[in-house]
Amino acid sequence: xxxxxxxxxxxxxxxxxxxxxxxxxxxxxxxxxxxxxxxxxxxxxxxxxxxxxxxxxxxxxxxxxxxxxxxxxxxxx
Numbered sequence: 001x002x003x004x005x006x007x008x009x010x011x012x013x014x015x016x017x018x019x020x021x022x023x024x025x026x027x028x029x030x031x032x033x034x035x036x037x038x039x040x041x042x043x044x045x046x047x048x049x050x051x052x053x054x055x056x057x058x059x060x061x062x063x064x065x066x067x068x069x070x071x072x073x074x075x076x077x
């Protein structure tokens with residue numbers, strides 16, 4: 001079976017695995033929203049809460065993506 005490096009495997013999964021693609025898109029969107037909040041000079045209490053929530057969601061998406069990557073990496077060996 002072909003061997004893929006991590007970036008190739010991610011690209012392949014984004015193209016072929018709907019759940020991985022959904023998680024990757026969500027991760028990117030959370031990062032974009034976090035960047036927007038972090039660019040503000042001062043965050044209100046609600047914005048601070050939103051930032052923490054987004055960071056947790058982003059990390060959760062990353063963890064789930066890592067599980068899928070790991071599962072597919074093991075299958076390819």
